[in-house]
Amino acid sequence: MKALLLKEYRRFAVEDVAVPEPAAGEVLVRVRACGICGSDVHGMDGSSGRRIPPLIMGHEAAGEIARVGDDVTGWQPGDRVTFDSTVYCGDCWFCRRGRVNLCDHRRVLGVSCGEYRRHGAFAEFVAVPQRILYRLPDNLSFEQAAMVEAVSVAVHAVKRTPPVGDGTALVVGAGMIGLLVVQALRAAGCRQVIAMDLDEGRLSLAKKLGAVHTLKADDAAWPDFIRALTGGRGVDAAFEVVGLPQTVKTAIEAVRKGGSVTLIGNLKPQADLPLQAVVTRELTLIGTCASAGEYPECLDLIASGKINVTDFISATPPLEEGAQWFERLYAGEKGLMKVLLKP
Numbered sequence: 001m002k003a004l005l006l007k008e009y010r011r012f013a014v015e016d017v018a019v020p021e022p023a024a025g026e027v028l029v030r031v032r033a034c035g036i037c038g039s040d041v042h043g044m045d046g047s048s049g050r051r052i053p054p055l056i057m058g059h060e061a062a063g064e065i066a067r068v069g070d071d072v073t074g075w076q077p078g079d080r081v082t083f084d085s086t087v088y089c090g091d092c093w094f095c096r097r098g099r100v101n102l103c104d105h106r107r108v109l110g111v112s113c114g115e116y117r118r119h120g121a122f123a124e125f126v127a128v129p130q131r132i133l134y135r136l137p138d139n140l141s142f143e144q145a146a147m148v149e150a151v152s153v154a155v156h157a158v159k160r161t162p163p164v165g166d167g168t169a170l171v172v173g174a175g176m177i178g179l180l181v182v183q184a185l186r187a188a189g190c191r192q193v194i195a196m197d198l199d200e201g202r203l204s205l206a207k208k209l210g211a212v213h214t215l216k217a218d219d220a221a222w223p224d225f226i227r228a229l230t231g232g233r234g235v236d237a238a239f240e241v242v243g244l245p246q247t248v249k250t251a252i253e254a255v256r257k258g259g260s261v262t263l264i265g266n267l268k269p270q271a272d273l274p275l276q277a278v279v280t281r282e283l284t285l286i287g288t289c290a291s292a293g294e295y296p297e298c299l300d301l302i303a304s305g306k307i308n309v310t311d312f313i314s315a316t317p318p319l320e321e322g323a324q325w326f327e328r329l330y331a332g333e334k335g336l337m338k339v340l341l342k343p
C-alpha cells in the first residue's frame with residue numbers, strides 16, 4: 001500500500017509499504033480521509049519528541065472496513081467508520097472508570113515517542129482495535145467524520161465545565177478548537193458566548209458560528225465590555241484555548257467570583273498563576289485533554305448540523321501532496337485551517 005512516511009525530521013516520502021495485518025480484535029480500515037493535526041506539524045521537526053522517524057503519522061481519520069481480524073464481532077467489511085485517535089487499554093484503573101483519555105497505557109495512532117511507535121493513517125490502510133471504532137451516520141461524509149476528533153476535544157471541554165445555563169461564557173482564542181468550543185457551548189444551550197482573538201477574520205467566523213459578541217484581545221477596553229454585559233460580575237465560565245501566560249491571565253481576569261476557567265491550550269508548558277485571585281475569588285480551574293467517549297454524540301452533532309466543521313476544511317489533497325501541505329502548515333500560512341489528506 002502507499003503510505004506517507006516521515007523518513008527523517010521534515011522529510012517525507014510516499015512509499016510502498018506492507019499492508020498492516022489486523023491482529024485478533026482488530027479491523028483493517030481503508031482510509032478515505034485523514035486530517036493533519038497541529039501536533040503532527042509541530043512534531044515533524046523533532047521538537048516535541050513524539051514523531052521519531054521513520055513514522056506514518058495521522059490520527060484523525062475515517063474510512064471503511066476492508067477486513068476484520070479474528071474475534072471481531074458486530075463489524076463487517078464495507079462499514080463506514082471513524083476511530084478514536086488514542087488506543088486505550090480498556091482495563092487499567094482509569095479505563096475501568098470510563099476515563100479512557102487518561103489510560104495508563106494509551107498509545108496515540110501515528111506517534112512514536114521512544115516508548116512506542118504506532119503507525120497511523122496517512123496510508124491506504126490502518127489496523128485498529130474494534131473497541132475504538134465508531135459507525136458513521138449515513139449522511140456524514142468521510143471528510144466531516146475526520147473532523148470528529150477536534151469536535152470531541154471541544155465537547156469534552158464543555159462537559160468538564162460546570163453548566164453555564166443561561167449565563168455567559170468567554171472563549172479566549174478563536175482558532176479551530178476555540179471555534180468548536182463556541183459551537184459546543186451553543187449546542188449545550190449557552191446563548192451568550194463571547195469569542196476573543198487578535199485576528200478579525202477568525203472573529204467574524206466566530207460570529208457566523210454562534211458567538212453573540214466578539215472582542216479584540218488587544219483592545220484595552222475588553223474588561224469594561226464584559227463588566228457591562230454581566231452586571232459588573234464577569235463571565236460565568238472562560239475557556240482558554242491558546243495556552244500562553246497572557247491568555248491564561250485574561251481568562252482568569254474575565255470570570256466572576258465563583259466562576260470556572262477551563263484550560264485547553266498549552267502552547268507553553270508553564271504560565272504564571274494569579275494565585276490570590278484564584279483563591280480569594282474561589283475560582284475553579286479545570287484541565288481538559290482529548291475526549292473520553294464523546295465520539296457518538298459528536299458525530300450526531302456534526303450530522304445534524306449543530307456543529308459545522310466544513311468551514312474549517314481548507315483543502316483535501318491526495319496523499320502524494322502531503323509533504324508540501326505539511327510545509328505550508330509548518331510555515332503558518334494564513335487562513336489555512338484543517339488539511340485532510342485523501343489516500
Ligand SMILES: [Zn+2]
Binds near residue numbers: 037059060
Ligand atoms: Zn489531533
Ligand SMILES: [Zn+2]
Binds near residue numbers: 103
Ligand atoms: Zn487503560
